[in-house]
Amino acid sequence: MESSKVIHAFYNDDEILLDAVKAVKAEHHQIEEIFCPFPVHGLDKAMGLAPTRLAITAFFYGCTGLAFAIWMTNYMMIEDWPMDIGGKPSFSWIENMPAFVPIMFELTVFFAAHLMVITFYMRSRIWPFKEAENPDPRTTDDHFLMEIPVKDNVEELTALLTKTGAVEINVVDKH
């Protein structure tokens, strides 16, 4: 059952936040989301988030770019219009391969980099006119916010979060 209310607990130090995450996880409460002004090392591990697979997609995008470059140079320079340009051997692709390597390298990097970035944008749901999902403007400056869904345990959660060093605890309606 989806709860309609969430607790917003504010912290003002990343070390305190990390300890709080561990304490909350130890009590088996579900952490919905954490908002930080900057990357906190070890936060993903403390929250138990799965590792990213972005690097794996980049590898396959790179392979695609390499294949595209090989196909393109072979089609243009060898198959479609093989010309004698300054004595370069255009009888087969492999004979003229060294001349194509700079293109192959650059296209591999181009595909890997750009497609990975686009993948990142799509998976993170970021685009130019996207409405910001920030629950409190202070989280982009100097506060850390932990969001925990409420079942019937507001008292218990508040006590726990106070103990972990939260500087402010609000129960709000889920937007």
Place this chain on the structure above:
Amino acid sequence: MYQFSGKLKMLSFALIIFGAIGIGVGFLSTPGSVDDVKEMLSQESSQEDGHESTNQDASVNDHNESTKVIGLDHGDAVHGEHDDEHAEHVYHQLKNRPWSAVYVSLFFFLGISLLVLAFYASQRVAQSAWSVVLFRVMEAITANLVPTSIIMVLVILSASVFHWNHMFVWMTEGTFDPTSENYDAIVDGKSWWINATGWTIRGIVYLAIWNAYRWYIRKNSIAEDTANDNNKTYKKNYNVSVGFLFLFMVTETLMSWDWIMGLDPHWFSTLFGWYILSSLLVSALTVIAFVTIYLRSQGALPGVNDSHVHDLAKFMFGFSIFWTYLWFSQFMLIWYADIPEETTYFVARFEEYKVPFLAMVVMNFVFPVLLLLNSDYKSIPWFIVIGGVVILGGHYIDIFVMVMPATVGGQWYFGFPEIGAVLFFLGIFIYTVFSSFAKANPIPKGNPFLKESEQFHYYNIEHRGESSGDHH
């Protein structure tokens, strides 16, 4: 303190003895005179006649073209003189083979020790914290610089002063003498640089500089452990390392001209010094990783964790690509412009050394890149060992393909002297490195970055044998 085990000592002695036997067999099996070679060649050509010249050895054919010898199977009087010339040429190549086999391995092991020393100096200068627990491993490996330098001096002297070998064609009598039939105007134009006196002195100076720094930094690094002098010793070591890195870059470039590019005195390439550097540097990092993994498995390196191994593998990966970049830059520029005086270098290698020449690119680039691309694999010892063996083999071939075409040409083969030389120098390496490691505290206690190094943790590596509480 680490104990150099008797078993390992026996292994190193056995390698040295077997290696020396292999080298000895190589020297004994060279032909005694030009007449022996003529007999050998006439046997080969009579076999070829039997097969109606269809099965001719490709390398012999190419060789004929380059030396303007019409053909082995035309044994008539007109070409008799050319046959004599050809036989003499082959005789010199066969005589060069055991020398070159020793030279390739010697240069490989000497270069690796030298680059470990340079990498070590760079770590001191960069004040990098991660590698501090590996300092004693690197220092131990540089101990191999001493015996290889001594053997190198012997090779330098025997080549230049005593003329026992003919690996360097420009050392032939009469090369700089216009009245001699050996006169070579092109080489004579460079005689201000490549002359036996200068070459010998320069070679000994390079070795003296490198060994002086090694001796000094080893002594002072151990002194650092108990110094307690507000890091004065540490700062002195820093300053000396800065000076060494400058001298190293100069001497390494000159060394690569003298010892490798000098084998082909008609050919020249500007990025050659960097190319040699990259080849030796990636081999050096692989060797550091190997010795680290071995000593760690023996429990001799308590401060080393998976993140250190991961960083070494990352260096192996990165510098493999750097080597490929330089190798390809040199090859592609020469291939593209196709200026005859430069292209001959690669023509000789592509015609007569096609398999090692191409296999080297696969071994030094494709294989390590695919194997060590994954971050998780970089901290798994057996992955690094597999990748490292291929990298070291590939870079041995790299040196082989630099040296052999200039000295033995088409007469190359991977047999007793080549394998013997590798085993011989491997034995010396094992003995010097591990006995040196046993002589000092495996942890450089006095280094101000030691604590940081022991706690070094690369973010996405889960260390084996550590709980999650050890992180962060």
